[in-house]
Amino acid sequence: MTLPLSGRRAAVVTIDLHRGHLDPQVATMPLPADAAARVTKANAEFLREVRNQGVPVVHVVTSYRSAAEIASNPWWAAVADTGASRSNAMRHQLPGSPGLQLMPEVYEADYDLVVDSKKRYDCFVATDLDHVLRSRSLDTLLLTGVNTNSCVLATAVAANTRDYVPVVVEDCVDTMDRHLHDAALAVIRQAFGWVAPAQDVLEALGDSR
Template identity: 50%
Template sequence: MINIGVDRIRAAVIGIDLHRGHLDMSVATMPASPEIASAVVEKNIALMNWARTSSIPVIHLVTRYRDSKEISMNAFWRTRAADPNNPRKNVMRHNLIGMPGCEIMPGIYDPAKDFVVDTKKRYNCFVATDLEFLLKTHDINTLIITGVNTNSCVLSTVTAACSMDYAVIVPSDCVNTMDHPSLHDAALLCIKTAFGFVMSSEEVMQLPELQNV
């Protein structure tokens, strides 16, 4: 048993950008490796199935842009698009509304039980979305954060959640990155040092504190 800092846990799983734009090699504009994509999908399916049977809400955050102008407002992203050797070189045509990359990967989403927030446009899932409203509606105080990329959207959302006084748990095998593996490791180190708990998905599912929450 661990003390995660809340008296009565009300948890939710937050799946970040588990969509085809990162994880389906046939359509991805900013792909992770096929091996990473397969592993992340498999681990998230198992974790989310457990969450549903444990009455823990599952919330999917999906990046979608109306047009490239919404992307190009970000100064740093413009520099990535200008570099043909950068993994984010396709950022200006990533997950525009109507593209297949905006679809959640098969097997991850349960339309009968899950929530979807598909207005995400920046790394931090709280920016310009109604995620906080949804969490408050369901009295959530503990976030189990999964998805990609560990060193951008996951890290940014974790730091924001910590600053907003949510307890945070990151299942290390349910997150990964399209970038170098060292950045995945560095992001997890930052998280467990100052922002939240990092453990395997098996460890998460065995936590007594999350049984019958």
């Protein structure tokens, strides 16, 4: 399916490309080290190219004031300290944590915008992401980041319901739940948006200018 970028105003929206997922030394919910390195490198390369094309970059980062904000979600409270992949939920992205920092490879301070108030899987909930996008007349979201089957999926669905164009950059997303990565992309592709490799997205961006 052709990417619908012609006549659109696109921004890259990265999701949780922070040390809390991607730096094995400090991560509270780490991806496997090889996956973390791979997705960090892929994002760094993709973001460098889109900046060269003048595409805005918005990083959305999970951050909590306290564990109580996390525990107010019944699911996270239920799986905390169990065998679930999110069992460390109550210790994830708390004040003072080095996990709150974006991976340095993906962040360009003089160019990128940061929305650092994300509380839930959906990047629009309890953040000013919608305002950031609409105030700049941006209508297309090139989604990258972590985790494919939770935050990326939820944000693609939310973008669809708000009438944005969601495009998931498939080699720039990954998940702790690796067995669900492809299934999440299939769900998005079937009902909510587009899924394409970075090279195809870059070529479509070039053709749309």
